Amino acid sequence: MKWQTSGSILAAQLAIEHGWAINLGGGFHHASQLKAEGFCLLADISLIIKYLWKYRNPDLKFMIIDLDAHQGNGYAIDKSILLSKERDQIYIFDLYNKDIFPNNAFAKLAINEHIEISSDIQDDEYITLLKKNLACAFNEYKPDLIIYNAGTDVLNGDPLGNMNLTITGVIDRDQIVFEHAKTNNIPIVMLTR
Template identity: 50%
Template structure:
């Protein structure tokens, strides 16, 4: 399909899970701690833990339900990333630019690796695993990931690893899928994976974002097959109308083997970086619609939590997952055998 991968991987990221586990991927080591320095960043460095705590408090899940991923190793990352880029992360100044926390430049790289890059590699391993689990169960959620500003040779916008590109590339390398659709509903353009998939017809990209904010990457926009550019202060009604029209049209144009849903919550009203005005209910209804249309079309869906820079977004994501369960759109039960089976997809060749 493409020449993205430069090295093989031993597939240790592809775990088998028990029947009683949910395809809900999370490890407490996802959370970032820089000796308290994370408080100087807009991002809630404990967002992922807070989502899980809300779900447990609501008695939807227990720790035993969750799937713990393995950390993406160098050989895994080299499937997409260049050696030069991975080497550059050994410089704290480079990581500080990507994480947008200037003080990180002053820290020993060993600490930066342990406190920031290791959690990000674990979340990347979680995204790759979630891709496999979505095929087996019909859906999966990585309570993390969605680093959509990172490409194979460049990080940025808090995104050090190209987990979306890796998720898809791993599935293609293992002949589990032949094509994929990315639906990116984060407030920002997903320029990282767009650069990776420029000129790759097997990956259909629908990106719906605020045209007035970072990254404004014109070259990357060429990879978008269905581009929905929004303005500042867009509200629920306009947002949902455009989402419904465009996602229905996208699925009429292209039938994917899997849909990768980048579900950023930075579209929320008062988010300091998204500049949009979507309500909490609007986000929950957005997620419900995406899962609903995938279920209608029998398309496995993998959701990544991506951006969202207010403390309250963790509760909104948890409320959305609870809503998906109450509407019967996600369930710990296995799908009927064969419906989303990787064996069925292999047989297309």
């Protein structure tokens, strides 16, 4: 997990330099700087942000797009304890299954756009919700880097995600996110754990 976390930070730097990068690990969205949780030991998403603020530019703005089946509570908790100016530099878009772990009400307060869905959602409804709400998010906020947590536990049959998307639905989902990045000329780092 240390190597995967380092990979997330490196991929974010490469995304800024080249427009996009993917880390096949990372995306430990339940870990916060305060504690490990839900199979996530290190808060790589929060570490990306802190690293880039320290070594690149303290004024960088981030949009976290989390399309893993679970609510991204770790980085949301980390956002909530930042100074007001820093909190304004992070926009969180989280589309998740409301019927599963972690259901963290405190973390939810730090999520700018939280779309709660149920386990039985199908591709068409999911994609429609994603398109509509993601367009609103980009109208509201212009980041310097997109951190895309692209969990595949949304796939039909995954016992932890308990959702119903097909492989085609997941591919469409990823394409929508990358199209927004390209259309808005915003670098994107994708984390796939």
